[in-house]
Amino acid sequence: MNLHMDLSWTVIVNFVTLYGVKVLASLLIFFVGKKIASIITAIVVKGMRTSKIDETITSFFSNVIYFGLLVVIILAAISNLGINTTSFLAVLGTAGLAIGLALQGTLSNVGAGILLVFFRPFKIGHSVQVAGENGIVEELNLFSVILKTGDNKQIIIPNSAVIGKNIINFSAKPTSRVDLIFNIGYEDDLLLAKNTLQEIVNSEAKVLNDPAPFVAVSELAQTSVKLMVRFWVKNEDSATASFSITEKVKLAFDEKRISIPHPPVSVTTEI
Structure with missing residues (x-):
């Protein structure tokens, strides 16, 4: 009986030791990687601003770079746990259609954001009317346009709503x-x-x-x-x-x- 308990305890200790270390290592990979992603994004943004690249493009691509790095970090953390990331990606690919349908609105915002950056109907700092709202453009990210109103309120408008309505740019001409x-x-x-x-x-x-x-x-x-x-x-x-x-x-x-x-x-x- 004692021998059986000793074996069971040994198995538990070995399991906790092996997988506990892996879990801690994966968490370390995630949090350190997230910090590194923020630093890399900040360096890229600083370089783009030094090169005098338009602030609208800088704001948008800083989001793209950060979320792209975050996906790589998450996959690295999962891989460290011993999970086959190839199989994991295959499962995600199989579920892609269902996820796409569930996130149809979110994906349309991303697509609309890309169109806004490509056609550039306005820039950061421009006074605009979009989706019936007036304000100064503060940010354009993957999902939304953020405006600041004249009375210092913040309005967040989904990109799909912006691209689907008339856009009036009061700052386009001097x-x-x-x-x-x-x-x-x-x-x-x-x-x-x-x-x-x-x-x-x-x-x-x-x-x-x-x-x-x-x-x-x-x-x-x-x-x-x-x-x-x-x-x-x-x-x-x-x-x-x-x-x-x-x-x-x-x-x-x-x-x-x-x-x-x-x-x-x-x-x-x-x-």
Whole structure:
């Protein structure tokens, strides 16, 4: 009985010693390999940035390189356990169709990400509208585009949703046109209002001289005359110029007694 117990204990000890060491070695391979993959990815990214390669391409391929190295590390750790990786890959290949169907959405995001990098409709830092969302492009990875909104929120949009919708790139050109509409009353002096608006837009430092800004009557509405102020600015000056001109118009109209009609209010009286 004692001999049987001794043999059993010896088998257990040998098993734990053999496979315990292998498990620990595999874990070491994984964690050290993961750290090395991060270092290699960082070196590649630094080299691409030094070579002035577009940040969008750099961001995308850093993800590709890291996940590619991670797959190699996982296979090495599995192989160290004594599992035949060839058979393991064959099993994965056999299950590939089922996995592909299950991950159809994820794989479509990867494919869409490759198309976005290849055709480059926008770059990191561009102001865009994608999938109905507006923001600054912060990152393009294998699965999604990450935007930062004007109020500092983060929006994560799957690549497939981006590639399947209209993409508006507000930063593709260095300048943009701004149209501002101002209402005056029918009883007000039209020429005075136009000249006032023209003087304001001409004096705004951030407004470009070419194309020249102009003021025109855009509509004779039911309760007001609509005047459009059209001008061009550098993209980064669009909001600043618009805010400045709008404030100056209000102050000038008040000074010159040019009215800004209120929209009509409908009042319903119940009997």
